[in-house]
Amino acid sequence: MLVEAGHFALALALGLSLIQFVVPLWGARANDPVLMAVAPSSALAVLGCVTVAFLALTMAYVTSDFSVLNVVENSHSTKPLIYKISGVWGNHEGSMLLWVLILCLFGGVVALARNSIPARLQANTLAVQAAITVAFLLFILMTSNPFRRLVPGAPEGQDLNPLLQDPGLAIHPPLLYIGYVGFSVSFAFACAALIDGRIDAVWARIVRPWTLAAWCFLTLGIAMGSYWAYYELGWGGWWFWDPVENASLMPWLAGTALLHSTVVMEKRDALKVWTILLAILTFSLSLLGTFLVRSGVLTSVHSFAVDPARGTFILGILIVFIGGSLALFAWRAPMLQQGGLFAPISREGALVVNNLFLASACATVFIGTLYPLALEVLTGDKISVGAPFFNATFLPLILPLLLLLPFGQTLAWKRGNFLGTAQRLYAAFGLSLLVALVILAYTHGGPVGAPFGIGLGVFLILGSLNEIVTRSWTRGKPLSIAWAKARGLPRSTWGTVIAHAGVGLVVLGISFTAWDVETLGTLKTGDRLGAGPYEMRLERIVPRQADNYREDAALFRVFRSGREVGTVESMKRLYVTRGMPTTEAGILTSGLSQVYVSLGEMQPDGSLGVRLYYKPLVLLIWLGAVVMALGGALSLTDRRLRIAAPARAKTGPVAPVPAE
Amino acid sequence: MTRKIRTRKTRRLTIIAVAGCVLAVALGLVLYAMNDTIVFFNSPADVQAKNVAPGTRFRLGGLVKEGSVRRSDNQQVDFEVMDAQSSIRVHYQGLLPDLFREGQGVVTEGRLDSSGVFRADTVLAKHDENYMPREVADALKRQGHWQGEAKASEPTQQN
Numbered sequence: 001m002l003v004e005a006g007h008f009a010l011a012l013a014l015g016l017s018l019i020q021f022v023v024p025l026w027g028a029r030a031n032d033p034v035l036m037a038v039a040p041s042s043a044l045a046v047l048g049c050v051t052v053a054f055l056a057l058t059m060a061y062v063t064s065d066f067s068v069l070n071v072v073e074n075s076h077s078t079k080p081l082i083y084k085i086s087g088v089w090g091n092h093e094g095s096m097l098l099w100v101l102i103l104c105l106f107g108g109v110v111a112l113a114r115n116s117i118p119a120r121l122q123a124n125t126l127a128v129q130a131a132i133t134v135a136f137l138l139f140i141l142m143t144s145n146p147f148r149r150l151v152p153g154a155p156e157g158q159d160l161n162p163l164l165q166d167p168g169l170a171i172h173p174p175l176l177y178i179g180y181v182g183f184s185v186s187f188a189f190a191c192a193a194l195i196d197g198r199i200d201a202v203w204a205r206i207v208r209p210w211t212l213a214a215w216c217f218l219t220l221g222i223a224m225g226s227y228w229a230y231y232e233l234g235w236g237g238w239w240f241w242d243p244v245e246n247a248s249l250m251p252w253l254a255g256t257a258l259l260h261s262t263v264v265m266e267k268r269d270a271l272k273v274w275t276i277l278l279a280i281l282t283f284s285l286s287l288l289g290t291f292l293v294r295s296g297v298l299t300s301v302h303s304f305a306v307d308p309a310r311g312t313f314i315l316g317i318l319i320v321f322i323g324g325s326l327a328l329f330a331w332r333a334p335m336l337q338q339g340g341l342f343a344p345i346s347r348e349g350a351l352v353v354n355n356l357f358l359a360s361a362c363a364t365v366f367i368g369t370l371y372p373l374a375l376e377v378l379t380g381d382k383i384s385v386g387a388p389f390f391n392a393t394f395l396p397l398i399l400p401l402l403l404l405l406p407f408g409q410t411l412a413w414k415r416g417n418f419l420g421t422a423q424r425l426y427a428a429f430g431l432s433l434l435v436a437l438v439i440l441a442y443t444h445g446g447p448v449g450a451p452f453g454i455g456l457g458v459f460l461i462l463g464s465l466n467e468i469v470t471r472s473w474t475r476g477k478p479l480s481i482a483w484a485k486a487r488g489l490p491r492s493t494w495g496t497v498i499a500h501a502g503v504g505l506v507v508l509g510i511s512f513t514a515w516d517v518e519t520l521g522t523l524k525t526g527d528r529l530g531a532g533p534y535e536m537r538l539e540r541i542v543p544r545q546a547d548n549y550r551e552d553a554a555l556f557r558v559f560r561s562g563r564e565v566g567t568v569e570s571m572k573r574l575y576v577t578r579g580m581p582t583t584e585a586g587i588l589t590s591g592l593s594q595v596y597v598s599l600g601e602m603q604p605d606g607s608l609g610v611r612l613y614y615k616p617l618v619l620l621i622w623l624g625a626v627v628m629a630l631g632g633a634l635s636l637t638d639r640r641l642r643i644a645a646p647a648r649a650k651t652g653p654v655a656p657v658p659a660e
Numbered sequence: 661m662t663r664k665i666r667t668r669k670t671r672r673l674t675i676i677a678v679a680g681c682v683l684a685v686a687l688g689l690v691l692y693a694m695n696d697t698i699v700f701f702n703s704p705a706d707v708q709a710k711n712v713a714p715g716t717r718f719r720l721g722g723l724v725k726e727g728s729v730r731r732s733d734n735q736q737v738d739f740e741v742m743d744a745q746s747s748i749r750v751h752y753q754g755l756l757p758d759l760f761r762e763g764q765g766v767v768t769e770g771r772l773d774s775s776g777v778f779r780a781d782t783v784l785a786k787h788d789e790n791y792m793p794r795e796v797a798d799a800l801k802r803q804g805h806w807q808g809e810a811k812a813s814e815p816t817q818q819n
Contacts, residue, residue, distance in 0.1 A: 352675060363686060367690055382719075384719055386699065392692065580759070600755030601755070609755050
């Protein structure tokens with residue numbers, strides 16, 4: 001019954017979102033405040049309906065209702081509760097429902113923010129949001145109904161793919177989706193501005209928090225996915241340039257560019273048309289990611305189903321929205337008022353360079369991801385584009401950007417002075433270079449690039465912190481004053497500094513992977529295997545039985561310079577229902593470094609194949625991403641972004657200037 | 661006024677020039693990398709038909725031939741990858757993925773040596789019991805030997 005109610009709520013949501021799409025658009029055109037006011041209330045009603053549908057499906061999972069096909073295919077009564085719940089989005093139909101729920105959630109928040117958004121902009125924005133909702137609700141109802149009944153019901157479910165039964169993967173999709181779908185708000189605002197033909201700094205101020213929030217979640221979602229792949233797939237890599245990963249990286253790169261260009265627009269009323277285009281592209285890349293992952297054109301753990309009808313439908317959505325918004329852009333953008341001018345050597349000039357590099361890097365990822373698909377369609381040749389391609393294209397574009405980052409951050413708005421900026425950074429730069437050279441000398445004969453990578457990481461961190469120092473500390477004044485001044489700096493400044501320092505941490509983490517040690521061995525009980533400063537001894541192998549799997553657990557004692565520092569367990573599991581084996585890596589964390597054990601097969605002579613990794617400071621990679629997201633979140637709490645009235649902008653040592 | 665227009669123009673030109681440079685560099689890098697880093701997928705029949713030269717890196721996919729897997733010391737393993745028409749011997753050292761089995765689909769990456777043995781450094785197998793690597797599925801479909809459905813792949817890398 002509840003399941004039918006959920007299905008009905010979803011259909012009702014479709015009807016309501018059609019109203020939310022048509023009426024406000026008409027209202028804005030006819031300048032009728034009553035019709036425009038339909039937008040927020042219908043958005044909230046749609047949110048209510050979709051929430052009911054989602055809860056109904058969740059209940060079906062929690063109570064293991066095996067008369068629902070979706071539950072039968074992806075759940076099992078012995079599965080722990082958390083995986084019953086995460087099973088809701090661990091499959092194609094449910095994850096699309098989650099996608100729409102988050103879309104409506106954003107619509108609802110936009111609807112509630114009526115005091116801070118002009119009514120006309122809000123009405124148009126919600127109408128565009130509703131158009132997306134309509135498309136995806138149609139998709140769910142027509143091709144991927146999660147509420148389909150199975151008659152007669154099954155006695156037991158088929159269980160969730162064991163690789164997805166993991167706490168990391170329980171929260172990875174919601175985080176990632178909030179990121180993806182959050183960019184729909186920037187997209188909707190951009191389309192609304194185009195429809196209305198008006199865009200100004202107030203628009204940028206309204207849009208920026210949404211972009212920033214989406215970006216924070218996407219950052220966390222990508223980091224979570226990467227950490228999951230690292231510990232769950234059992235071979236110690238953290239980024240594989242897999243098309244599915246690229247599908248999330250592309251909107252992230254475009255979103256990062258958007259984040260920075262809206263700053264320019266907000267402060268200097270420039271780069272308007274470009275910002276609008278970026279907002280459209282960012283969400284288009286999110287849609288493209290959804291298409292790549294959901295349509296089955298790629299093979300990966302994420303593509304749950306291969307159904308050509310779905311692929312075609314999503315491709316249709318993709319063409320309508322990307323094509324439609326770009327056509328709207330081509331038609332209306334020339335009518336927008338042109339933005340102001342600025343000097344090349346200035347903060348805004350630096351942000352243009354940032355956008356340029358990010359967009360180019362994004363383009364290379366785009367080509368690397370889609371070229372194999374295009375080639376296969378055109379010539380039938382199958383190729384794989386992997387890490388070597390991206391190392392040769394993405395890195396040369398992203399490294400100069402990172403090197404320039406502290407300079408750009410230090411430059412003043414409007415008219416910067418390159419020499420002055422360089423002077424303010426020479427200490428940070430010199431110190432970083434020194435670090436790189438010392439490490440290079442110390443690890444003589446080792447990797448050459450990595451010490452410079454570390455230098456770059458250190459430069460990013462010091463260069464960012466430098467902004468706080470130069471803005472609060474004056475020679476000869478006591479530190480207490482400097483501290484008070486530093487605390488008084490706007491939170492958005494601190495946010496920028498922390499986010500950029502987070503980038504530095506990621507760079508450090510990646511550089512340290514050059515010193516990873518990997519050893520392979522076949523061990524009998526009591527045998528030892530070493531990697532880096534660590535050594536481990538296979539103690540015993542114990543068979544165990546859990547509710548929905550059985551496993552052989554290998555117990556290791558870990559030694560560092562002869563002293564025992566702990567034990568780790570690595571498992572070979574067999575999930576009974578699906579008959580699917582998995583390997584659970586054993587990980588010992590010491591500070592930011594990890595020792596990582598993964599099991600292979602039992603050899604004919606009874607010894608066990610073991611892979612052991614020593615990964616120095618590897619946690620910095622994900623920690624850095626978390627720090628980046630924290631910086632973004634801190635920036636979100638800035639007073640300036642919370643007050644409704646367009647107040648005068650104030651950042652940087654230079655006094656704010658009215659827009660040209 | 662003229663001055664103002666000129667600066668607007670020069671500044672716009674500066675931006676366009678810089679953008680052009682970066683994009684040209686990006687394009688150059690992509691073209692260069694396309695030549696160098698891309699790996700083709702071949703089934704054993706393709707390898708024979710195309711006469712792939714030893715030393716060229718490519719992906720070899722097919723079914724692991726029943727009864728062909730031989731393990732020796734130091735986690736070395738030899739097996740044959742076959743399709744309907746022919747088969748190729750593969751040598752690999754390292755841990756095999758969880759779902760590597762005789763009679764199942766597999767994709768390996770590496771190079772042919774001069775004696776015609778494929779020296780793989782990567783073995784990709786499935787994520788899921790229903791899985792067949794898509795390339796393998798397509799190759800088998802072409803040869804009319806197909807049953808089942810394609811699903812996910814799990815990369816496993818060895819050095």
